[in-house]
Amino acid sequence: QKEVEQDPxxxxxxxxxIVSLNCTYSNSAFxxxxxxxxxxxxxxxxxxxxxxxxxxxxxxxxxxxDKSSKYISLFIRDSQPSDSATYxxxxxxxxxxxxxxxxxxxxxNP
Amino acid sequence: xxxxxxxxxxxxxxxxxxxxxxxxxxxxxxxxMFWYRQFPKQSLMLMATxxxxxxxxxxxxxxxxxxxxNHASLTLSTLTVTSAxxxxxxxxxxxxxxxxxxxxxxxxxxxxxxxxx
Numbered sequence: 344q345k346e347v348e349q350d351p352x353x354x355x356x357x358x359x360x361i362v363s364l365n366c367t368y369s370n371s372a373f374x375x376x377x378x379x380x381x382x383x384x385x386x387x388x389x390x391x392x393x394x395x396x397x398x399x400x401x402x403x404x405x406x407x408x409d410k411s412s413k414y415i416s417l418f419i420r421d422s423q424p425s426d427s428a429t430y431x432x433x434x435x436x437x438x439x440x441x442x443x444x445x446x447x448x449x450x451x452n453p
Numbered sequence: 454x455x456x457x458x459x460x461x462x463x464x465x466x467x468x469x470x471x472x473x474x475x476x477x478x479x480x481x482x483x484x485x486m487f488w489y490r491q492f493p494k495q496s497l498m499l500m501a502t503x504x505x506x507x508x509x510x511x512x513x514x515x516x517x518x519x520x521x522x523n524h525a526s527l528t529l530s531t532l533t534v535t536s537a538x539x540x541x542x543x544x545x546x547x548x549x550x551x552x553x554x555x556x557x558x559x560x561x562x563x564x565x566x567x568x569x570x
Contacts, residue, residue, distance in 0.1 A: 351494065379561075386457070386546050386561035387497070431496060439485065439550075440512075441559060443496040 346370060349432055349444030357452050362419040366432035366444045369413065373434040376408050378417045381429045381446065390430075391417065422451045455481050457549050459562035466537055467570055474532045474565045476547030482527035483549035487559060488520070491544040503530055537569045 349366045356362055364378075375394055379387035391406035393399045393415075399406045407416040415432055432444040456479040466472050476486060485504050489497040501517075503509040503524035511517045521533040530549075534541055544566050548559040 349496075384544075384564065384566065386459075386548075386563045388561065389558055392558070439502065440499055441487070441497075441548075442499075445496045448494075 346436065346442050347432060347434060347444040349447055351445045351447060353448040353450060355450040355452060356422060358422060358424060360422050360451075362417075362422050362426070362449060362451075364417040364419075364430050364432075364447050364449070366415045367413055368415070368434055370436070371410070371413065373436070375435045376406070376415050377433045377441075378404075378406055378415075379431045379433060379443075381431060383428075387431055424451045424453050427451050455549075455551075455558075455560040457483075457547065457560045457562040459545075459547055459565050461565060462563065463566045463568075465568045465570065468538050469536055471533055471535045472537055472567060474534075474545055474547075474567075476530045476532070476549070476562050478528045478549040478560070481549075481551055481560075483530070483551065484527065485550045486524055486530040487548045487550075488522060488530075488532050489546045489548065491546060491564075493544075497546060500532075534567065537567070539569045542567055542569045 347368045378391040380390050381387040393406045396408050396410045403420045405418040427450045429446040429448045431446040433441050436442045458477045460475045488500045491497045500515045501509045501511045509522035524530040546564040548561045550559050
């Protein structure tokens with residue numbers, strides 16, 4: 344079983360829609376969860392960072408962690424074509440290792 | 454924000470040659486740098502972690518004699534792919550962190566696409 348699982352998509356939605364991206368993880372010891380956005384042929388950039396359970400909001404983006412079900416989500420409101428990218432969830436394993444999900448390729452259609 | 458650069462952005466080489474990729478933190482000192490590999494439509498896989506002035510720590514299954522990592526200064530790490538073969542073709546991405554604290558943000562470079570003919 345992979346430590347972090349993510350549906351690779353692709354996911355295509357119309358502009359303005361609410362997007363829901365999800366990951367599951369296997370180890371209940373994981374505490375820190377991140378969402379990265381990666382444009383084609385570029386390195387990932389950090390979008391959101393959460394600790395333990397709960398919600399965190401930043402503009403149009405909301406990150407949610409449910410530790411009871413080992414489920415993490417990223418919601419994008421009022422999606423824009425510029426949001427089209429691959430979104431990767433990640434967690435920290437051990438002392439410093441980032442473990443990534445496979446990434447979900449998202450396309451927002453104008 | 455923190456900027457990490459990589460050079461070159463793309464490289465094509467013949468099988469058997471060695472390729473060096475540079476990773477620089479432009480506006481901060483990187484105590485720890487990481488090297489990842491990403492195959493098409495797959496996630497990033499950590500190859501190795503290097504702390505400035507120390508030997509790199511390689512992940513299981515990554516050959517340290519094939520992927521030489523040097524982190525000689527607080528702003529520069531290099532990855533040398535020795536005797537490259539077509540199966541080494543991939544997208545190599547570095548990241549840098551200002552401390553050894555695991556929860557501190559890693560800033561990623563733009564990646565280097567390596568194609569081995």
